[in-house]
Amino acid sequence: MEEEFIKNNYTDAQKQEIFDKEFMPQINAMYNFAYRLTLERDDAKDLLQDTYLKAYRFIDSFQQGTNAKAWLFRILKNSFINDYRKKSKEPAKVDYQEVETYYNSEEVDRQITPDLRVESLGNMIGDEISNALNALDVDFRTVIILCDLEGFKYEEMAKILDIPIGTVRSRLHRARNLLKEKLSEYAKSMGYKTA
Amino acid sequence: MNTPDKKNMKHECPHQQECLQLLQSILDGEATTEQKDRFMGHHLEECMPCYQNYHLEVAIRDLLKKKCSNEAPQDLVDSIKQKVIQNLSK
Numbered sequence: 462m463e464e465e466f467i468k469n470n471y472t473d474a475q476k477q478e479i480f481d482k483e484f485m486p487q488i489n490a491m492y493n494f495a496y497r498l499t500l501e502r503d504d505a506k507d508l509l510q511d512t513y514l515k516a517y518r519f520i521d522s523f524q525q526g527t528n529a530k531a532w533l534f535r536i537l538k539n540s541f542i543n544d545y546r547k548k549s550k551e552p553a554k555v556d557y558q559e560v561e562t563y564y565n566s567e568e569v570d571r572q573i574t575p576d577l578r579v580e581s582l583g584n585m586i587g588d589e590i591s592n593a594l595n596a597l598d599v600d601f602r603t604v605i606i607l608c609d610l611e612g613f614k615y616e617e618m619a620k621i622l623d624i625p626i627g628t629v630r631s632r633l634h635r636a637r638n639l640l641k642e643k644l645s646e647y648a649k650s651m652g653y654k655t656a
Numbered sequence: 657m658n659t660p661d662k663k664n665m666k667h668e669c670p671h672q673q674e675c676l677q678l679l680q681s682i683l684d685g686e687a688t689t690e691q692k693d694r695f696m697g698h699h700l701e702e703c704m705p706c707y708q709n710y711h712l713e714v715a716i717r718d719l720l721k722k723k724c725s726n727e728a729p730q731d732l733v734d735s736i737k738q739k740v741i742q743n744l745s746k
């Protein structure tokens with residue numbers, strides 16, 4: 462909350478109203494974000510609860526009439542990075558910068574010509590897309606969730622993630638290419654099964 | 657976009673990656689009206705790879721929305737509300 466300088470002095474009744482009318486309606490989207498970040502139901506519950514209590518504690522720095530959803534998503538993402546990412550069971554992470562440099566190289570664009578067809582998506586009636594999304598590196602997963610599931614604009618995403626808009630745009634493009642790659646792997650394996 | 661006449665479409669796009677990036681900005685609501693009109697109105701009607709990409713992008717977004725949302729468990733929602741009420745009464 463380091464960047465929030467505005468301090469309101471809401472009364473208890475106002476706090477309760479903001480919490481109920483602005484924060485609670487986002488709880489399903491927030492839970493889904495927490496789950497997609499941690500990939501563990503229990504961690505997602507803890508993360509969601511921590512985030513909502515934090516949001517309540519810092520409610521005086523929330524400006525009524527501004528975008529509550531973006532404000533909440535930013536707290537959740539920061540809590541995830543500070544408290545959960547470190548203890549995550551994922552094997553030692555590749556340095557993100559390295560990953561991004563790799564995926565930003567022209568080389569990859571040329572390699573990625575996902576031979577995915579709309580018709581094969583029609584067969585993905587189970588968890589294929591959910592698994593494909595979860596298999597992406599967390600930074601790529603995050604931009605897809607924020608944009609395609611939650612409908613945030615690039616500018617809002619830049620604020621939530623503390624990255625420049627240009628990075629939002631390019632990361633999103635890589636993320637979608639990688640997702641298509643995963644989906645075309647599924648499509649191929651399904652093709653073998655039904656052949 | 658009108659349904660294009662597939663016989664007359666190009667089967668290769670010299671700018672496929674750039675087109676894909678533009679297409680994504682359009683679908684994300686981040687492109688200008690002019691960009692949108694030019695691409696959706698003209699390019700998609702004559703370029704098969706981009707026409708296919710358009711339908712693929714839309715289908716993936718639909719599938720994501722349909723399959724990748726989870727609702728918060730009710731007991732968790734109740735417990736969060738409860739904790740905040742306790743905080744208020746302090």
Ligand SMILES: [Zn+2]
Pocket residue numbers: 668669670671672675699703705706
């Ligand atoms: Zn084209």
